[in-house]
Amino acid sequence: MSDLIRKDASELAGLVSSGEVSAVEVAQAHLDRIAAVDGAVHAFLHVDTKGALASAAAVDAKVKAGDKLSVLAGVPLGLKDILATNGLPTTCGSKVLDGWIPPYDATVVTKLREAGVVILGKTNMDEFAMGSSTEHSAFGPTHNPWDLERIPGGSGGGSSACVSSFEAPLAIGTDTGGSIRQPAAVTGSVGVKPTYGGVSRYGIVALASSLDQAGPCARNVLDTALLHSVIAGHDPMDSTSINAPVPDVIAAAKRADIKGMKVGIVKELGGEGYQAGVRSRFEESVALIESLGAEVVDVSCPSFPAALAAYYLILPSEASSNLAKFDGIRFGNRVGDDGTKSVEQVMSETRASGFGSEVIRRIILGTYALSAGYYDAYYGQAQKVRTLIKQDFDAAFAKVDVLISPTAPTTAFKIGEKLDDPLAMYLNDVATIPVNMAGLPGMSLPIGLAPEDNLPVGLQIIAPAMADDRLYNVGAAIERELLAKWGGPILGMAPELAGA
Amino acid sequence: MSGISQEDVAHLAHLARINIPSSELGHYAQQLDAILNAVAEVSSLDTANVAAMSHPVPMTNVFREDIPGVSLTAEQALSGAPAVEDERFRVPRILDEE
Numbered sequence: 001m002s003d004l005i006r007k008d009a010s011e012l013a014g015l016v017s018s019g020e021v022s023a024v025e026v027a028q029a030h031l032d033r034i035a036a037v038d039g040a041v042h043a044f045l046h047v048d049t050k051g052a053l054a055s056a057a058a059v060d061a062k063v064k065a066g067d068k069l070s071v072l073a074g075v076p077l078g079l080k081d082i083l084a085t086n087g088l089p090t091t092c093g094s095k096v097l098d099g100w101i102p103p104y105d106a107t108v109v110t111k112l113r114e115a116g117v118v119i120l121g122k123t124n125m126d127e128f129a130m131g132s133s134t135e136h137s138a139f140g141p142t143h144n145p146w147d148l149e150r151i152p153g154g155s156g157g158g159s160s161a162c163v164s165s166f167e168a169p170l171a172i173g174t175d176t177g178g179s180i181r182q183p184a185a186v187t188g189s190v191g192v193k194p195t196y197g198g199v200s201r202y203g204i205v206a207l208a209s210s211l212d213q214a215g216p217c218a219r220n221v222l223d224t225a226l227l228h229s230v231i232a233g234h235d236p237m238d239s240t241s242i243n244a245p246v247p248d249v250i251a252a253a254k255r256a257d258i259k260g261m262k263v264g265i266v267k268e269l270g271g272e273g274y275q276a277g278v279r280s281r282f283e284e285s286v287a288l289i290e291s292l293g294a295e296v297v298d299v300s301c302p303s304f305p306a307a308l309a310a311y312y313l314i315l316p317s318e319a320s321s322n323l324a325k326f327d328g329i330r331f332g333n334r335v336g337d338d339g340t341k342s343v344e345q346v347m348s349e350t351r352a353s354g355f356g357s358e359v360i361r362r363i364i365l366g367t368y369a370l371s372a373g374y375y376d377a378y379y380g381q382a383q384k385v386r387t388l389i390k391q392d393f394d395a396a397f398a399k400v401d402v403l404i405s406p407t408a409p410t411t412a413f414k415i416g417e418k419l420d421d422p423l424a425m426y427l428n429d430v431a432t433i434p435v436n437m438a439g440l441p442g443m444s445l446p447i448g449l450a451p452e453d454n455l456p457v458g459l460q461i462i463a464p465a466m467a468d469d470r471l472y473n474v475g476a477a478i479e480r481e482l483l484a485k486w487g488g489p490i491l492g493m494a495p496e497l498a499g500a
Numbered sequence: 501m502s503g504i505s506q507e508d509v510a511h512l513a514h515l516a517r518i519n520i521p522s523s524e525l526g527h528y529a530q531q532l533d534a535i536l537n538a539v540a541e542v543s544s545l546d547t548a549n550v551a552a553m554s555h556p557v558p559m560t561n562v563f564r565e566d567i568p569g570v571s572l573t574a575e576q577a578l579s580g581a582p583a584v585e586d587e588r589f590r591v592p593r594i595l596d597e598e
Contacts, residue, residue: 103576196556210555239562240555309541320516327517330589331580343592348519360518365532367512368504381542383552388545390553422531423538439556465556 016074023074073116096354106203123158153183178432185407185458196439200235252469256476259293269405277450301392320366407458
């Protein structure tokens, strides 16, 4: 297997732009890796061999012509199958969209193409991004490269698994309640949910519009920053897009200096309910942060214990509305249209056969929460709790520069373990959800393996809105120390995959 | 505040246009009841003087200049349609026979 697959995105971009290695060779090495190991990992739903090699060849032509290249030109990437791709299937992990080929690109995809990033294919996900394990994909689960019997997190488990199994150095995820950060945590990779409105949502199939945000996944902090810089920025096609300069995340990732910073530990996100090895690695990180000259203080966010409940009212409510368009009328599959049935019957049959059980559960829940008579007690009350959560963050950021917590309460669990217990599944996102509720940026950074199971643990770093650069500065400072301690990247400790 | 029956699930499923087989209504009712019990925790906080928040970034009336831009052709817009007739979406009948 080519050693190109183990290289960082920044290294690959350098090799391609200097002409030392062609983008086609880089793409082919990753396509070969996918062919060798994706039968076991199942990170990809569609691999676009032809498209990938064509865009790589276009980058090579630019290199030959001496054109100016972007920071990630010629670097391969896995794209979560929730982003619309012109000419390439987009299923959202759902049968209802099986075979649908969008006639346009999401803005994030347009930006990637313009930057010469080589899109290898579309990655697996929980259906319509509902889940924390990728087991809710209609096309079968993705497997965690650290232990193929375990989940790679979710909903973006395909994106985290393709990065951590060296099928791609970069991936795009979306994060509504933790779907970039929790998969990063359980696969030993880096994932960032940018500030809400920092990356365009145009062309991304909406789950909960007030919470959804696309972001970068990679194997180290600098690569994550490079990808962030390529996809971020104002987009007139998304009315919630923030019209302000993108924070200089690349400079922050290179600065890696936290001397004099104030770091707050969120008291409510840790302790009881968190696995022993998650807690011990988190405590080691706290000591490390202090040793780098930052001041660490405890911060209380008293409304956070109600965040999970509020989220599971707001998300299903918004989802029940957003998913109304999957009715077999204008796009996607149509079921039962035999010429005798009404449109209502056809819609009902289409949706019953097209949606999996988790999607149905959440649509029913949202329909209930928005019903007359229940609206104030459920959806209305959840929106007020959301205000309290934001106020807790505001008060915390009046005292500290960033907040930290474990990303997820446990390491990767076994496939099947929580599949028929929705409440147990929802608890995976208990530490990541408050961040989405307030629209803040958050990062998950690998901080070691839990001693009891040798599986990766993630540190969550949270910053105020539009201060995404702080995540990269803090993350890179911690990463530098950990790399020195480990003697190399954490993914070097993962077992070799069969077939490689 | 909670307590969701099989009949409730059937009614909600009808509102959401999902044809759930009657054999599955009981299982959904049981799971939804457990979820509703858990999310009732939102009532545990005092929100008497708290305003509701629908969105993390308050924005109103985001307009663009009234200039025609590039948009999908009819052919592109219909490219994913399950059924097409005369450059239009063909749909099952929308009116009941009376």
